[in-house]
Amino acid sequence: xxxxxxxxxxxxxxxxxxxxxxxxxxxxxxxxxxxxxxxxxxxxxxxxxxxxxxxxxxxxxxxxxxxxxxxxxxxxxxxxxxxxxxxxxxxxxxxxxxxxxxxxxxxxxxxxxxxxxxxxxxxxxxxxxxxxxxxxxxxxxxxxxxxxxxxxxxxxxxxxxxxxxxxxxxxxxxxxxxxxxxxxxxxxxxxxxxxxxxxxxx
Ligand code: HEM
Numbered sequence: 001x002x003x004x005x006x007x008x009x010x011x012x013x014x015x016x017x018x019x020x021x022x023x024x025x026x027x028x029x030x031x032x033x034x035x036x037x038x039x040x041x042x043x044x045x046x047x048x049x050x051x052x053x054x055x056x057x058x059x060x061x062x063x064x065x066x067x068x069x070x071x072x073x074x075x076x077x078x079x080x081x082x083x084x085x086x087x088x089x090x091x092x093x094x095x096x097x098x099x100x101x102x103x104x105x106x107x108x109x110x111x112x113x114x115x116x117x118x119x120x121x122x123x124x125x126x127x128x129x130x131x132x133x134x135x136x137x138x139x140x141x142x143x144x145x146x147x148x149x150x151x152x153x154x155x156x157x158x159x160x161x162x163x164x165x166x167x168x169x170x171x172x173x174x175x176x177x178x179x180x181x182x183x184x185x186x187x188x189x190x191x192x193x194x195x196x197x198x199x200x201x202x
Pocket of ligand 1: 061065090098141142145146153160167170
């Protein structure tokens, strides 16, 4: 089937997003192994790569939304509803990548709560990278009307509001001791992650 310009951007950058998340899953599994073996330098390197992949996921998300709002309503949102897809509550939550990432984040939570000093700096950068990703998700959702309406899955509550709740709960997994300052909260209204050259302003 021929895709419109907006559908091609949406689909292409979703591939890029999920590839980055797949890399993140591999990296965090390696991080866990190294940490459990007491190989702190190697664990730090894995966490550093995971941080880069998280930022790349956020950038892919922003790029997935780099077209006009009316195109989202007429061409993109409709492509995620039946009969184009089988489910009437289509969501990012359905991807296997999401399930695998949440599984490893839950396993890592006690490790993140007791990290050796040598890893704390890189851990903070990792948490900040997640906040960047969450802000990008929020910004793209807001651009496409998520402050007024629900997601395909939860029609009844505001999509941006739902995302904020998800963001806080994910943050509790990777930063259980709240080491990263409250000034950089997810609901910060200062705009998307890469505000200076954000594609969301188009
Ligand atoms: C730009 C590309 C997008 C990607 C790659 C993406 C991906 C995802 C993923 C992986 C999740 C699971 C989140 C988690 O566990 O923390 C999710 C959930 C969610 N996303 Fe997105 N998303 C995108 C765009 C949007 C947009 C435009 C909106 C709003 C209009 C939105 C609203 C939501 C909401 C409300 C949830 C929570 C579950 C639900 O209601 O479906 N997302 N998304």
